[in-house]
Amino acid sequence: MTGFSPGIEARRGASSLEKMLGLLDLFTPGQPTWPTEELIRVSGTSRSTCYRYIKALQAGGLLTPVAGGTWMLGPRIIEMDRTMRLCDPVTTGGNPPMQRLAVETGHTGLLCLLFSGTVMCVADAPVPGAPAGVFSRGQRRPLFFGAASKVILAHLPPHQLRAIFARHRAAIEAAGLGGDWEGFRQALRALRDAGHGITESEFMPGVIGIAAPLFNAEGGVLGSIGIAARIEEVPEQDRAALAGMVMAAAREACARIADQAQNAALPARAVG
Known part of the structure; x- marks a missing residue:
């Protein structure tokens, strides 16, 4: 894909x-x-x-x-894009932590948003030598492939997950998220318990993604923040530490998003 x-x-x-x-x-x-x-x-x-x-x-x-x-x-x-970049709480709140995450890890930073049954990249911080074609602002992807998508999917409400599973069972199984409803639930529970997701070559061959979810003030999932890199640049022994940095950036981003939204509960985007 x-x-x-x-x-x-x-x-x-x-x-x-x-x-x-x-x-x-x-x-x-x-x-x-x-x-x-x-x-x-x-x-x-x-x-x-x-x-x-x-x-x-x-x-x-x-x-x-x-x-x-x-x-x-x-x-x-x-003009509308400029307004979004200046005013959308997810972008304005999440962009600074995402930029710092890229600098601190040396890997491309990604800020993504749940949007009508898809995941859209709303900001990215590519680093020198980054893999060509990595997720960038304005691109959309399905909910089932890649860490940035899967950590969002894992935190959707149960009634939405049931509807998604009924409509996209084959794609869900192909993404390694379970071949039946119980397997799907268990796969998503593991992502929620971990607080992050790590995937390899799921959307782009040779690319690893590490991402954590972003929430509004009421705990509704809004999007994700994370990094992407060539698999060979991220040794197995470094992944836990990188995941910790991604989750720390997500916590900071959530706090900033809530502040940008003036302490109101920013609604989660619709899932089509």
Whole structure:
């Protein structure tokens, strides 16, 4: 697995607003521009409806026209990204501990957020010589692969875990998290008891991840903080100490996030 991007297929049967916003999911680094005709084709709507969607997104600055009758993401997204970086409590509270963690360990730091059934990287601190393609800001991954994801999954409420297991049983088994409900529960309990997760080559071959969960003031899981490195750079005897540093950074980040949220219980993000 080298990437993850939820597609417009997930929005079949959705409302008009969801279908319109779902067009934005099509724009990726692999395909940053889309011709109007292709947007109409994949939208699952009539030509006139899709034209209205495109014009509404253009008016909001979320799409902008480029040469040849094609479209790309608009500049308003840059403005929104800046607002998130300056104002989101998880980012502003978790970024300083994540940056220090990278400096102290010498490995790439990662700050991740639970987002609609996925895990999104909201900040990263790459170190010199870091593996190419390691998780970076704005990328999403599934909940089942890699330490940054698994430590979030382990702390979701039981009713959400039951629904997730029912929908994604095959992926959960493939991720080594159990082939039945009881095995799944035991695997997640082990992660909760440890307070951190360590995975090797689960999302990227040759990369080890160590992560710990982040919580709001009421104990709801928000995301994770951790490090990523080449496996050969992290000897077995060093892993317990690194895990301790990651968990210490997570505790600091949780305190800072609560402070950034002005002592209010920042809601956990939805799991789709």
